[in-house]
Amino acid sequence: MRTFLLKRLPSGLLVLLLASFLVFLILRLIPGDPATTLAGPDAGPQAVAAIRAQLGLDEPLVGQYLTWIGNLLSGDLGPSYAIGGQVSDLIGNGIAATVQLTLGALLLVVLLALPLGVLGATARRRPVAAAVHAFTTAVLAVPPFVTGVLLVLLFAVTLGLLPAGGHESFLDAPDLALQYLLMPAVCLALPSAAVLARYLKDGIERALAEDYVRTATAVGVSRRRIVWLHALPNALPSAVTVLGLQVGHLVAGAVLVERIFAWPGLGQLIEQGVIRRDYPVVQDLLLLIVAVYVAVQLLTDLAYAWLDPRIRWE
Amino acid sequence: MPAFPAPSASGLSRRTLLRGGLAGAGLLTLAACRSAADTATAPAGDAASPRRGGVLTVGAGVDFTPALLFAQSANTLVQRLVFNTLTRYDDRLQPQPELATSWQVSPDGTSVTLKLRDDVLFHSGRRFTADDVVFAVKNLQNPVRSAQLRSTAAAVTDFRKNGDFELTLTLAHPVSNIFDLFEFMIIPDSASVEEAFAGTKLIGTGPYTFTDRKPGSSITFARNEKYWNPGRPYLDGVEIRIVPQAESLLSSLKTGQTHLSYSIRGKDVATLKTDPQFRITSYDTGAGAYYIGANVTGEHVSDKRVRQAIAWAVDRDRLVQQALGGYGTVSSTPWPKSSPAYSEASAGRYRHDPEKARQLLKEAGLTGITLPFAHSNDPGNTAIAQILQYDLKQVGIETVLQPTDSPTMQKQLISQTMPALWTLSHGFAQLHPATLAVSAYPFNEAKNSSHFSSPAYTEIVQKAWKRPDSDSPEAKALYQQITDVLLDEQFVIDLAIAGLTEVAGSKVRGATLNKFGYLNLDDAYLTA
Numbered sequence: 001m002r003t004f005l006l007k008r009l010p011s012g013l014l015v016l017l018l019a020s021f022l023v024f025l026i027l028r029l030i031p032g033d034p035a036t037t038l039a040g041p042d043a044g045p046q047a048v049a050a051i052r053a054q055l056g057l058d059e060p061l062v063g064q065y066l067t068w069i070g071n072l073l074s075g076d077l078g079p080s081y082a083i084g085g086q087v088s089d090l091i092g093n094g095i096a097a098t099v100q101l102t103l104g105a106l107l108l109v110v111l112l113a114l115p116l117g118v119l120g121a122t123a124r125r126r127p128v129a130a131a132v133h134a135f136t137t138a139v140l141a142v143p144p145f146v147t148g149v150l151l152v153l154l155f156a157v158t159l160g161l162l163p164a165g166g167h168e169s170f171l172d173a174p175d176l177a178l179q180y181l182l183m184p185a186v187c188l189a190l191p192s193a194a195v196l197a198r199y200l201k202d203g204i205e206r207a208l209a210e211d212y213v214r215t216a217t218a219v220g221v222s223r224r225r226i227v228w229l230h231a232l233p234n235a236l237p238s239a240v241t242v243l244g245l246q247v248g249h250l251v252a253g254a255v256l257v258e259r260i261f262a263w264p265g266l267g268q269l270i271e272q273g274v275i276r277r278d279y280p281v282v283q284d285l286l287l288l289i290v291a292v293y294v295a296v297q298l299l300t301d302l303a304y305a306w307l308d309p310r311i312r313w314e
Numbered sequence: 315m316p317a318f319p320a321p322s323a324s325g326l327s328r329r330t331l332l333r334g335g336l337a338g339a340g341l342l343t344l345a346a347c348r349s350a351a352d353t354a355t356a357p358a359g360d361a362a363s364p365r366r367g368g369v370l371t372v373g374a375g376v377d378f379t380p381a382l383l384f385a386q387s388a389n390t391l392v393q394r395l396v397f398n399t400l401t402r403y404d405d406r407l408q409p410q411p412e413l414a415t416s417w418q419v420s421p422d423g424t425s426v427t428l429k430l431r432d433d434v435l436f437h438s439g440r441r442f443t444a445d446d447v448v449f450a451v452k453n454l455q456n457p458v459r460s461a462q463l464r465s466t467a468a469a470v471t472d473f474r475k476n477g478d479f480e481l482t483l484t485l486a487h488p489v490s491n492i493f494d495l496f497e498f499m500i501i502p503d504s505a506s507v508e509e510a511f512a513g514t515k516l517i518g519t520g521p522y523t524f525t526d527r528k529p530g531s532s533i534t535f536a537r538n539e540k541y542w543n544p545g546r547p548y549l550d551g552v553e554i555r556i557v558p559q560a561e562s563l564l565s566s567l568k569t570g571q572t573h574l575s576y577s578i579r580g581k582d583v584a585t586l587k588t589d590p591q592f593r594i595t596s597y598d599t600g601a602g603a604y605y606i607g608a609n610v611t612g613e614h615v616s617d618k619r620v621r622q623a624i625a626w627a628v629d630r631d632r633l634v635q636q637a638l639g640g641y642g643t644v645s646s647t648p649w650p651k652s653s654p655a656y657s658e659a660s661a662g663r664y665r666h667d668p669e670k671a672r673q674l675l676k677e678a679g680l681t682g683i684t685l686p687f688a689h690s691n692d693p694g695n696t697a698i699a700q701i702l703q704y705d706l707k708q709v710g711i712e713t714v715l716q717p718t719d720s721p722t723m724q725k726q727l728i729s730q731t732m733p734a735l736w737t738l739s740h741g742f743a744q745l746h747p748a749t750l751a752v753s754a755y756p757f758n759e760a761k762n763s764s765h766f767s768s769p770a771y772t773e774i775v776q777k778a779w780k781r782p783d784s785d786s787p788e789a790k791a792l793y794q795q796i797t798d799v800l801l802d803e804q805f806v807i808d809l810a811i812a813g814l815t816e817v818a819g820s821k822v823r824g825a826t827l828n829k830f831g832y833l834n835l836d837d838a839y840l841t842a
Contacts, residue, residue: 032721036728038381039460044755047464048728050457083529084380084513090529149561156569164565165557167531262557262566264531272377272530277721 004305012294019290023283024065033057034081034277055081068283077284082276083269087284090269094285097167098265100177101258102250104185105192109246112193117200117239121208122227132201136194144253148187148260155183165262184261188253192246199242203235210234368840369551370822372833373563375577377530377556380513384459384500386741386830391554391576394832395535396437397500397518400428400447401493403829407652407746409493413442413501413519423488423782430479434542436503437523444481448473449504451483454495459511462742462753466495488782490789491746498830521547521836531556548824548839560693567592573819573840576827579694580639583815590820596641597814597827602741603648604633604698606807607756611765612734614683621804623674624735625664627709628702632666634810637698642810647797648743648750648757650811654785655747655793663801671709684712686733688726691717699737727755727763739812744829747793748779756806766805774799 035052036043052058056067071078077087120132139147156164168177207213208231216226255267266285273281376388383393401409401417409417413434418427434442453459454467461467469492472484485492502510502518509515516524521543522535535552555572557563564582566572568591578586586592606624608615615621630644646664649656675681687706689699696717703713716733718726726732742754751757752775756764759775778792800806814831824837 030722032719032723032725036725037721038379039724039728040382040385040387040462043385043460043462043728044758044761045728047457047460051460054458079512080529082379082381083377084527085529093528152562152565156571157565160569163571164569165559165562166555166566166571167528260559260562262531262555262559262562264528264556268530268558275720276379 005302008298008301012298015294016287016291020069020287021065023286023290024061024068027277027279027282028061030274030277032277034279037277038082068280072284072287078280080273080278080281082278083272083281087280090281091266091285091288094264094266094269096169097263098251098254098258098267100170100181101184101188101254101263101265102247104181105188105250105254106243106247108185108189109193109196109243109250112189113196113200113239116193116197117235118204118227118232120197120201121204121231122223132197136197139190139194144187144191144256145260147190148183148257151183151187152260165260167263180261184257184263187260188250188257191253192249195246196239196242200232200235200239203238204231207231207234364548364824364837364839365841366548366839367550369553370549370574370825370835370838370840371553371555371572373557373566373572373575373577374554375556375558375560375563377558378513378527378533378554380511382460383510383513383516384454384461384502386462386498390831391833392516392533393500393830394520394828394834395522395552396516396520396524397502398434398520399498399500399828399832400496402834403493403497405652407654407829409496413447414496419492419782421782424485425482426485426492427480427482430481431542432479434519435540436519437517437538438503438505440503440505441478442501442519443478444473444475445478446501446504447481448475449507450499450501453502453507454499461498463491463495463498463749465752466491466749467499487780490779490781490784491749491752494745494749494829497745497828500832522549522552525551543836546836548837549835552835567817567819570819573822574825575817576814576831576833578815578817580637580641580815582639583641583817584639586817593816593818593820593822595816595818597816602739603645603743603811604638604642604737604739604809605648605756606702606809607732607736607738607764608805608807609732609734609764610803610805612685614678614680614685615734617678617680618803619674619678620680620683621807622664623671623678623709624706624711625804625807626667626674627671627711628664628705628807628809629666630664630809632705633698633701637694637701638810638812641815642812644809645811646801646808648740648800648806648808648811649747649797650744653743653745653747654790655743655797657794657797660794660797660801664807666705668705668709675710682710682712684714685735686716687713688716688718688723688733688736690723690738691719695737702737730761730763730765732763737809740806743811746784747796748775748781748784751775751796752779757800762805764805766803768799768803771796771799771803 034055035048035057038051039048056064079085080087080090083090116132116136120129123129123132152164155162162179162183166180168180170177204227213226213231216230254265257263258265258267259271270282270285272278273285372391374389374391378389378392379387398413400412400414402412404410413431414428415431416429428447430444430447436442451467451470454461454464457464466489469486469489470483471486474482474484476482500518506515506517510517513527519542521538521541523538525534525536527533533554537547537550541547557566560579560582563575563577567575567578583594587594608621610616625646634640634642634644645661647660687699687703689695699715703715706713713735740754740756742750751759756762759772774792774795778789778796781789783789814827816825818825821840823839823841826834828834
């Protein structure tokens with residue numbers, strides 16, 4: 001295994017190195033720079049030049065790159081140019097908020113998809129099945145920014161039950177945090193719940209057509225028991241695979257939902273970083289994402305190698 | 315064959331009961347919780363008399379940028395909460411005492427003597443003295459601070475202290491807008507200024523102490539119990555909540571989650587006009603002015619008749635109604651009504667007259683020209699650009715819209731690489747007129763985005779700036795000359811003065827803004 005790891009590790013490090021080059025260069029190719037952004041619209045060239053010098057942006061690009069990598073290797077992500085504070089704190093807080101939102105949405109996906117899938121597959125009355133189908137189609141068709149605005153109008157503006165937006169930490173005030181989380185999590189969860197519900201419905205319908213179900217019905221087992229204890233467990237494996245794929249959609253969708261509900265997650269952070277040309281924030285965040293992917297890939301390769309010794313010897 | 319358990323004999327199982335019980339408990343727990351939808355707390359009391367207590371929530375569209383703490387920017391709500399200034403203007407642009415109790419300008423205008431309060435403490439407990447004023451001026455002289463009034467601060471060449479609470483500033487020449495500087499310049503704690511610039515620690519002498527900042531989410535403040543203004547502030551604290559999405563900010567106000575905002579779009583403000591839950595105040599000082607910039611080195615627009623034709627072609631009334639929701643004043647000049655440079659005749663010089671525009675183009679020998687037209691790519695500015703594009707097309711000027719993000723546009727502005735036309739907004743006309751011409755880059759006589767230069771313009775601007783007074787008939791005559799140059803040359807084609815609009819919930823009283831948009835909550839309180 002150690003030999004296998006030593007073989008794989010250099011390619012992972014090479015990917016990281018190339019990614020760092022790309023991230024660094026692409027940011028500098030985007031028009032506009034941190035100094036002009038920080039100087040403001042009324043600033044003159046002298047102020048811009050002074051800010052550029054203070055940030056070290058007047059150094060050659062190679063020097064800037066080496067300084068960045070050197071600081072990263074020593075564990076210092078440095079200060080943010082425009083947002084303020086340390087980049088490590090900003091990313092840490094952003095991750096916490098995005099994970100909170102994504103996990104909340106994931107839980108809702110399961111809670112919504114399960115009854116909808118079962119109801120869609122087992123409803124004996126045609127209108128009920130049609131209603132489930134219509135609901136899942138509608139939430140798939142309506143984009144999250146529309147759902148978000150409608151949810152705010154209904155639950156915040158009209159009914160006054162939930163806050164229109166914002167964020168609270170679960171550690172500081174769990175009751176308020178739950179209320180802040182509810183609408184963004186629902187908004188994020190609905191499309192994924194619809195997809196999962198449809199997979200579940202199909203899976204349950206296929207299971208219900210199996211011979212053993214007919215036998216069970218013949219020996220007098222209740223339909224409810226057949227559905228929940230036998231058909232559903234058979235439909236779950238493929239649904240779990242779909243759920244895994246939906247996690248990626250949830251993380252990507254969080255970027256948009258965070259903006260609608262003023263949720264201070266990674267999506268907001270990267271958006272603010274790009275808009276303000278906050279190089280340290282964007283560079284570190286993008287490289288962190290690449291590092292996570294490289295690490296996951298490496299772990300997956302290791303898991304395969306551990307499960308299948310032939311791979312180790314290839 | 316799978317083994318099938320026998321069906322339950324009972325209709326209501328323990329499991330069903332347990333599920334029902336858990337669901338009920340969950341609902342009861344949620345019902346018993348505090349509600350985040352009405353976390354805005356207010357003390358009991360009637361609306362007529364100020365009440366102590368409560369936390370005021372202010373909604374902002376953009377986050378605080380610490381590096382712009384000493385500059386005017388899109389979010390200047392923080393400055394006057396944590397810090398004080400030396401003086402503050404009243405509605406007639408007359409300076410009133412704040413940390414400076416009195417002042418004396420020398421007859422030749424080359425020095426100003428300030429007497430300072432002797433009962434002011436920084437939030438750190440340190441006493442405020444004349445040294446802090448010296449530090450504040452030098453701080454603004456540093457180009458890294460990017461202060462728009464740096465040229466005025468740079469005119470201060472020497473400091474002479476007379477004890478801890480009296481100070482004379484020596485000026486390189488008379489400066490007519492010195493009190494603009496005193497209103498603009500916040501007094502920071504010298505020991506922690508770099509931390510303030512990084513946004514990690516804000517220490518001033520103001521009514522509220524900085525308690526926490528969650529970037530992209532909120533900034534919170536608590537009452538400064540040792541504030542020099544007796545009995546103030548009334549509020550226990552202030553929270554600035556960042557809500558970037560315009561629709562979400564509006565919803566946040568409607569739900570009462572936010573009490574006060576200055577970031578509501580004009581067209582959204584119009585929808586709240588008749589709602590008794592809100593009080594809408596328009597500040598006639600103006601948040602800035604919308605304009606079309608012209609690069610006078612560009613093809614076709616180098617001819618001032620073309621620029622004048624554009625000024626005649628624009629339907630400013632429609633722009634104000636459709637793009638600003640009626641919250642703005644049509645104007646051909648940058649000056650709001652409160653400015654000493656304002657004149658109704660000049661403001662109304664260019665009206666919507668497509669025929670006159672066509673005539674000017676004909677005189678210039680041009681028909682059917684096409685010009686690049688840059689604009690900020692946010693929805694509000696895009697709508698403005700589209701309205702202008704339509705108007706220009708009616709007189710035979712085709713424009714190719716170039717949506718540009720804000721940092722790129724700023725870089726182009728500063729590096730003087732703008733295309734033939736662009737539209738943006740500018741500030742600094744709400745102060746003494748010389749400030750606009752020496753501090754706002756679009757108008758800067760020495761170097762501006764339009765590449766416009768003229769010895770006559772430079773001479774008038776310098777004369778207006780270097781006067782010892784700002785309100786005399788001679789000063790006003792100079793302001794009119796500046797206006798005449800602007801109206802004739804049209805390198806900045808002013809369209810409308812944007813009203814800074816305050817939308818306050820019915821519980822909010824006493825919030826004000828200074829001329830730079832610094833939020834002053836010394837006298838603010840929440841009614842029951």
